[in-house]
Amino acid sequence: DAKTTQPPSMDCAEGRAANLPCNHSTISGNEYVYWYRQIHSQGPQYIIHGLKNNETNEMASLIITEDRKSSTLILPHATLRDTAVYYCIVWSWGKFQFGAGTQVVVTP
Amino acid sequence: GAVVSQHPSWVICKSGTSVKIECRSLDFQATTMFWYRQFPKQSLMLMATSNEGSKATYEQGVEKDKFLINHASLTLSTLTVTSAHPEDSSFYICSARDPGGAYNEQFFGPGTRLTVL
Numbered sequence: 001d002a003k004t005t006q007p008p009s010m011d012c013a014e015g016r017a018a019n020l021p022c023n024h025s026t027i028s029g030n031e032y033v034y035w036y037r038q039i040h041s042q043g044p045q046y047i048i049h050g051l052k053n054n055e056t057n058e059m060a061s062l063i064i065t066e067d068r069k070s071s072t073l074i075l076p077h078a079t080l081r082d083t084a085v086y087y088c089i090v091w092s093w094g095k096f097q098f099g100a101g102t103q104v105v106v107t108p
Numbered sequence: 109g110a111v112v113s114q115h116p117s118w119v120i121c122k123s124g125t126s127v128k129i130e131c132r133s134l135d136f137q138a139t140t141m142f143w144y145r146q147f148p149k150q151s152l153m154l155m156a157t158s159n160e161g162s163k164a165t166y167e168q169g170v171e172k173d174k175f176l177i178n179h180a181s182l183t184l185s186t187l188t189v190t191s192a193h194p195e196d197s198s199f200y201i202c203s204a205r206d207p208g209g210a211y212n213e214q215f216f217g218p219g220t221r222l223t224v225l
Contacts, residue, residue, distance in 0.1 A: 034213065043112075043201050043216035044152070087151070095142065096203075096214060098152040 004088045009103045012082075018075040020102055022088030025069040032091050033064065035073045037084040038101070044087065047073065078106045110136045112204050114217035121192055122225055129187045129220045131202030137182035138204035142214065143175075146199040158185045192224045 005023040012018040024033060032051050036044040048055055048062045050071070055062045061074040075082055087101040111134040121127050131141055139160050144152040156166045156177050164177035174196075176188040185204075189196055199221055203214040 036216075038152075041199070041219070041221070043114075043203075043218045046213055046215065049213060085151075094140075095154060095157060097154060098144075100151050 003097070004090060004099045006086070006088055006099060006102045008100065009105070012075075012078045012104060012106050014080060014106055014108050015077055018078045018082065018104060018106070020073040020075075020086050020088075020104065021070065022073070023070045024088070024090050027068055027090055028092075029068075033062070033071050034089045034091060034096070035060070035062065035086065036089065037082075037086045039084045047086075078104075080106050080108065082106050110134075110204070110206050110215040112202065112215045112217040114200075114202055114220050116220060117218060118221040118223075120223045120225065123193050124191055126188055126190045127192055127222060129189075129200055129202075129222075131185045131187070131204070131217055133183045133204040133206075133215075136204075136206045136208060138185075139182060139207050140205045141179060141185040142203045142205075143177060143185075143187050144201045144203070146201060146219075152201060155187075189222065192222070194224045197222055197224045 032049050034049040035047040038044045048060050050062045050064050064071045083106045085101040085103050089096045113132045115130045141158040143155045146152045154167050155170045156164045158164045158177045158179040160179045166172045179185040199219050201219040203216040205214050
């Protein structure tokens with residue numbers, strides 16, 4: 001199973017960009033990278049996913065390195081409501097296996 | 109995005125009783141649903157994969173006789189915690205995969221908080 005590694009925590013100032021790194025060095029060629037976030041005591045919320053091209057939607061941007069061994073989720077203008085645990089996940093063998101994620105705290 | 113609901117949102121029960129949790133896909137038909145468990149300050153742990161019309165596939169270490177999963181229709185999967193004990197107290201979350209989606213993204217329910225006294 002492709003596994004992911006993320007820093008355990010990160011602080012970010014409100015209004016600034018938050019860059020969340022993820023290492024997935026064992027990813028296979030046809031496996032997508034997904035990002036979800038979980039606000040306290042809620043179900044995870046989908047943010048974005050990608051295969052090898054950079055992606056952008058209304059919530060975030062996803063930058064994937066050319067060798068696909070790592071990626072970065074970018075929240076362009078963090079708000080207090082972006083405080084959550086962010087999970088980087090590789091779809092593998094028909095299921096998601098969640099890692100520990102990154103606790104992001106956005107401060108005023 | 110697609111919507112997944114869970115019922116109940118929280119439940120308190122006595123030790124030894126059984127509790128059923130429902131997971132519904134509201135605006136799409138889900139051939140595959142997943143059940144996760146999450147303890148405080150920990151990540152989600154996949155318990156089982158539920159396929160409509162067939163037996164669930166359980167992850168290693170998850171007792172299939174204790175956590176009964178039924179996926180009788182394309183919009184409903186149920187998880188029954190049988191003979192619940194305090195150590196089963198946890199946050200249970202389901203997700204559903206939209207087969208009409210192109211990228212295997214899963215949509216998660218809001219979770220069910222189970223407390224066993």
